[in-house]
Every structure is written in structure tokens, then in C-alpha cells.
Amino acid sequence: xxxYTRKLADTARKEFDKFHxxxxxxxxLASQVEEYWKGIxxxxxxxxxxxxxxxxxxxxxxxxxKSEFVFAAAHARFVFAAISNAVNGIGVFHGHDVATxxxxxxxxxxxxxxxxxxxxxxxxxxxxxxxHSAIVIEVGTDDKGGYLRTIGGNESHSVxxxxxxxxxxxxxxxxxxxxxSIIETLK
Numbered sequence: 001x002x003x004y005t006r007k008l009a010d011t012a013r014k015e016f017d018k019f020h021x022x023x024x025x026x027x028x029l030a031s032q033v034e035e036y037w038k039g040i041x042x043x044x045x046x047x048x049x050x051x052x053x054x055x056x057x058x059x060x061x062x063x064x065x066k067s068e069f070v071f072a073a074a075h076a077r078f079v080f081a082a083i084s085n086a087v088n089g090i091g092v093f094h095g096h097d098v099a100t101x102x103x104x105x106x107x108x109x110x111x112x113x114x115x116x117x118x119x120x121x122x123x124x125x126x127x128x129x130x131x132h133s134a135i136v137i138e139v140g141t142d143d144k145g146g147y148l149r150t151i152g153g154n155e156s157h158s159v160x161x162x163x164x165x166x167x168x169x170x171x172x173x174x175x176x177x178x179x180x181s182i183i184e185t186l187k
Contacts, residue, residue, distance in 0.1 A: 004187040005106025008062035012135040012151040015058065019159040024050070029158070036153065040071050051075070051132050054153020055108060058135060064187060068092050079110050080127035082183040087124075092187040095123070098179040102170030107136045108183035109150055109164065109172065123180050131180060134162065139170075146170055 015032075022029040024046040033050050036057040037043040056071040056078065068091060070081040083095030093108075097120035103109060110133040112118055118129050134152030141147070146166030153159055165173045172179050 001105055002185075002187065004063055005104070005185050008058060008106045008135060008185065009137040011058045011061045013137050015054070015153075016151045016159045016161055020161065021158075023157045024154065025157075033153075037073075041073050049073075049154055051152055051154035052078070054159070055133055055135065059108075064092075068187065074128065075110055075131045075133045076123065076129050077127050079123055079131070079133070079181055079183060083120075083124050083181065086184075092185070094184045094186060095181050096120075096184055098172045098174050098182055100171070101182050101184065102166070103136050103139065103148055103172065103182045104184075105136055105139055106185040108133050108185070109136055109148070110180045110182070111178050112180060117177055118180055119177065120181050133183075134160075137161075139166075148172075 019029045019032060024030060024033050030046050033046050034043045036050055036053040040053045040056050052073045052075045059069050060071060070078040072078050079095055082093040085091035086094035086096060110131055113132040114130050116130045134150035136148050137151050138149040148164050148166060150162050150164065167173050
């Protein structure tokens, strides 16, 4: 774990600790959602999906800059850029197929949303499609095997935490095709 990845995970965890009991239209989370939008795009209101700007805000707060990460409201945009970085062997954010990469703290896990069925090959060639992502804040093992925990924005209209099970190689279990990619954080 690097200083940056620890700071990214800590930034997400602090937002979860402050806001997970609130919904986006409730203060002080409503004002914080507007803060997430600042520097990414103009604030369209709390009714607009804000999960991508949450990730972008956390990545920026942890110390990444525009030349390193594509700050965007749409997850597909920064995932596409990270996959391109990996293909070209450049940059500090590299997108990988969930089937081949074991995530670590500070990585970003992308998944389908709204019944979509996009896969890594689609993500590699498109920068506009419905998806979601969350920051990996913990990777561990319990009596059921390996797991990771993520924190994301606009999960049930709040800052949410999820647990994702891992296979024996530390990769995300993905039998239903929910997960698309993982952005590895090399910073």
C-alpha cells in the first residue's frame, strides 16, 4: 500500500462515516454532493446521479491531478482512460479485467448498473455507458474466504459500503457478470 492509496481509502471512509446515515436530499449531505460536483461539472442538483463525481472527488482529494485521472461524472469515461493507460503502459491508473486482476486497497471496482451487461471488452472500446464504481477500502479474509469492501457515492442515495467476495486467487467472484473492471492505482 502506498501513501496515496491509503489516503484515497481514508478519504472514502471519512465520507462514509460522515454521511452514510443520510440521503442525498438531506443536509449536510445535500451540500456535500454539490461539493463533489465542483471542479468536475456544473451542479445539476441532487437528483442527478453523482456516483462518478464522488469517485472523482475522492481521487482528487487524495492528491491525483488532471494529467493522471480523467475526472468525470460518468464512470465509463475514467475507466476507458485507465484501460487505455494499461494498454499503452503509461500513467498511474490502469484498468484491468476483473477476471485477471486481484484488487488491492485504493483500487476502483467498476460494475454494471440498471440491468446493463457490459463486459471488459466493451469498456475497453467505449467511454459512454451506464455503470457504477466504488473505492476498495479493505481486502481481507474471513470464515467464508476472501472479501473486499468498497465505498461509493449515490448508493441508495447515500454514501454506501459493500462487501464483495473474492475467489481463491484474490479476484472478484463474478458469476452473474455484474463486475466489469478494476482500476489499479499505481500512484
